[in-house]
Amino acid sequence: MAILKVAQLGHPVLRHVAKPVPAELFGDAALERLITDMLDTMREYEGVGLAGPQVHHPIQLIVIEAADERTDRGEIPLTVLLNPRILEASEEMVTDWEGCLSVGDLRGLVPRARRVVVEALDPGGQPLTLKAEDFFARVLQHEIDHLQGTLFIDRMDDLQSLSFGREYLRYRAPRPPDEPDERD
DSSP: OOOOOOOOTTOGGGGSOOBOOOGGGTTOHHHHHHHHHHHHHHHHTTOSEEEGGGGTOOBSEEEEEEOGGGOSSOOEEEEEEEEEEEEEEOSOEEEEEEEOGGGTTEEEEEEEESEEEEEEEOTTSOEEEEEEEHHHHHHHHHHHHHTTTOOHHHHOSOGGGOEEHHHIIIIISOOOTTSOOOOO
């Protein structure tokens, strides 16, 4: 297990288009190790997704996973995608909160397509097509954006919602219906 260094906002690797993973690397031990290390890093920092450029590997590789106990937005099965691209995106947009391991402790409201269809290759080089909606679709779009040098803050319509995590939890995070809202 290796926890990788996560590139932070301002590092040039986050603003460049990632290169496709070449066919000769599929099944390679080094690529498999990178995938394992990315998963360990994502879990260590309690993220739900991580892209190659975020760990200083400018290749088209993303890992995603969300367990019910870590998010109130639903579970996402372990997903590893190489050379992913969005084939279809619904016209219906949903604006919701996002954060990013590369943008520190900031959160902001980001509009995203409610549903997407993504084409990619699995770690063995086999083609696959994913249909996702809601939170899973949001995470896919967020991570695929990283492969294009785009961060969630670039997608925000209004920077006034940009909040540090503590203030997000105190003033903006949704409250359960049975919990009183005593925010200022």
